[in-house]
């Protein structure tokens with residue numbers, strides 16, 4: 001398997017792996033490490049069915065929840081990003097955003113598989129929000145430090161939103177289902193630590209971010225606009241060019257993305273799945289800097305004391321069958337995990353080891369606890 005960085009602000013191409021076949025645990029670990037480093041991974045020249053796409057997605061987490069867009073017939077977790085050659089409805093997802101950031105536990109990633117790709121145009125742009133934060137002028141950082149953004153799908157998917165009732169009268173081919181549910185709000189810090197790498201990033205942007213806690217709306221929108229101008233500067237952007245048979249996975253926790261047009265008269269079709277996020281209560285068991293910490297708080301509403309233990313010897317232990325990562329775990333952590341599996345069932349547990357095995361975090365998947 002070969003990883004070739006794009007040379008831009010993020011993004012890499014991976015060749016030498018056939019995603020139509022089940023992946024070995026080491027292959028998944030290598031891909032995950034490349035994903036966390038490059039944030040956008042492109043796998044060209046793949047021939048994938050929807051089953052293959054789903055299996056690939058599940059190697060990296062549980063399925064995320066996709067509200068407001070109907071799945072394709074016969075599938076629960078695959079949606080079609082489609083546009084007919086003669087379609088005149090406004091382009092879908094042309095504004096910068098990160099997917100479903102208005103959810104309590106937003107998706108970790110998105111997978112998108114190119115089925116019909118126009119000869120030109122239709123690039124996807126990605127803006128690296130680690131880089132945007134690292135290079136941010138101190139004056140702007142001071143303004144956003146500690147601030148909590150209020151996210152909502154209202155502007156997009158409420159009945160009076162961009163994809164609301166008026167849009168349903170257009171010739172849009174995508175099956176979008178606007179709803180009053182889009183008016184719900186969820187708060188997320190503007191600066192968040194990445195749950196797997198700990199690296200800070202700016203999270204989300206104006207659009208789904210519709211306000212800031214404790215700020216007058218006018219001031220909040222002005223600040224979100226100022227931030228947006230910084231977040232989307234060219235120096236942080238990777239322009240992704242598609243080809244049919246290409247699978248792309250990206251990290252929603254550290255990126256903004258948007259669609260572009262420029263393919264009028266050509267059809268475009270991609271199938272999409274989302275990788276669910278981890279509960280932001282944090283890892284249940286983590287191994288870091290020679291210590292293992294077990295923190296099963298909130299699993300069943302019970303508080304269990306936090307335990308920190310020195311790592312005396314690392315063992316590699318397979319993580320049951322739901323997510324077959326080799327976890328590097330302290331024997332006591334392993335015993336605790338067994339207990340957790342027993343209490344909650346295997347499918348609720350996600351393991352995210354890093355490839356060098358110094359650091360492993362084990363989360364409960366979001367789907368049932370959300």
Ligand SMILES: [Fe+2]
Nearest residue numbers: 093098099257
């Ligand atoms: Fe998106």
